[in-house]
Amino acid sequence: MNLQDMPSPAPSHIELPLPAFAPGEPFKEPAADGFILGGFTWRHASHDSARPVVIINAATSVRCRHYARFADYLHVNGFDVITYDYRGIGESRPASMKGLRASWSDWGTLDFEAMLKRAQHEFPGQPIDVVAHSFGGCAAGLGASGPVIRRLVTVGAQFAYWRDYAPAHRWRMLGKWHLVMPLLTMLYGYFPGKRLGWLEDTPAGVVRDWSTPTARYEKRPSGRDLHVKTFAAVKAQVLAISISDDPYGTIPAIERLLGYFTHSRKTHLRIAPEDIDQTDVGHFAFFRSAYQATLWPIALSWLQSGELAPGTPGRLVPRS
Template sequence: MTVQSPPSPLHPASTATSSPGTAFREPAADDFMLGGFTWRHAEPDPARPVVIINAATSVRCRHYSRFADYLFSHGFDVITYDYRGIGESRPASMRKLKASWSDWGSLDFEAMLQRAQREFPGQPIDVVGHSFGGCAAGLGASGQLIRRVVTVGAQFAYWRDYAPASRWRMLGKWHVVMPLLTAIYGYFPGKRLGWLEDTPAGVVRDWATPTAHYQRRPSGRHLARRDPALPFAKVKAQLLAISISDDPYGTVPAIERLLDYFTSSQRSHWRIEPGDIGEQEVGHFAFFRSHYQDRLWPIALAWLQHAALPTDAPGRLISGSH
């Protein structure tokens, strides 16, 4: 759902009590092998939350490594992982891969929920979701396990929700060019174009389908046949949706559209202008860059720690309460 930036290298947190960023392999329910990294403190603590970070569409989990370092240094255990077809979870052949947005949520994210339960028994489970990663947070069958959620620019790419100034260019790029190239290659060769990671054809079909309803996306229809309400209602977490006003994907309608699916959650939407933090632009991607560690990351940290915003948080409340 976003243009891929060069991945950040793994970088140990300054206050780590063990070596963070340890690689792991984890099978999903269909035995597809997923790859990721764990930041684990040396001593177990049932009061210490473990945070699962859900990436944006076709963005490698390494992009979030410095943010994972930050959470680890503030007392959290952390799991990052790649969806099937991406980064550490890329198979030998992308053309043969059957994968969709719903697979990324109902199989891959669900596998991480199960891993968190097994590897960190008794610890609270929190989630950070970027872009589609916020949607994935609502697609796991074990969503009731989640205590708190922070999403950043989270939506599922309904084209009419794109920012008006960018809408037609984005429509052509993601809903015309991307499907056409996918039809030719059998997957979207995003990496060679410098747009994003190579992307499974099923994910492209979900993204490019022009509907405002997730359950009408190709893989969403599959989930809806089993459960018309979709799994979102299982999530009863305290949810903070962060959006940036110059994010052409994360407009207010786009953020609110996804929030409406989390019917059982306490939801708040916090919107930030670049000028609130002394910047001219931030966009869809920059939140997770270490440049914003002192200005934006404390907002997510405070929510994960206390389900509250810092008293000096830049921005304003769009919906919900805090």
């Protein structure tokens, strides 16, 4: 289905230009197990129960600072915004990574859940939306408070099943992330990704989850005690954005994760770089300020109205 075939959505707020970048206010928030998480808040001076607050879930081992300009963009356009780092990453990194108990499921059931709780007590009565990158889309389905999420925008969201990787890159990615990464983790007690230029240093439990070759999240090491009911409890309006040159976010990978959100209204938008006059975008570039005029308004429109604006680039992936 082409976007030209879609009915026009309800009018949304006008996008405002982005002024000089304003950094967020740092905070510390304990998770339910006492682990202290760090992050940043962009808040408006006065409380408004009609103003949504957006939580941004990062990709695996990507610092929340990567999303700061996008967070500021949302703030300028009328949202309160929370960014944070999962335990072991960035603002939530302990003194030593060795022995740190942290898995993908901890990042969702404890860390993201802590942000949902924070949003509710820091911004009482306000709607809660989520923007989630890569594994952050999976984390969005793991919080016990997931039913409070009103709208969810995911970008390249999947949980790294190797057969879903783009065929042209599959064997190289399999060797890098499913062989070399776990071997180095065994040697160091954590994955020393920063010194290699492969994302941030990463807890061993996260590496075990990532590198396990199974198509079902609940069969990952930390997912075996989970019930997928938390995904089903999310009733948000979901927009899944995928980029055609993203070797992680292929259509099968995106659809595999979307299948867990059984009670959400889901829209999958597939964008090719040429749709926005680019030669490449890939897995990480969406949140760079270079795409403020082309890609960011897509997420903004969905958060404002739950619809895609007329003329949105890309095509809709048919729902099965």
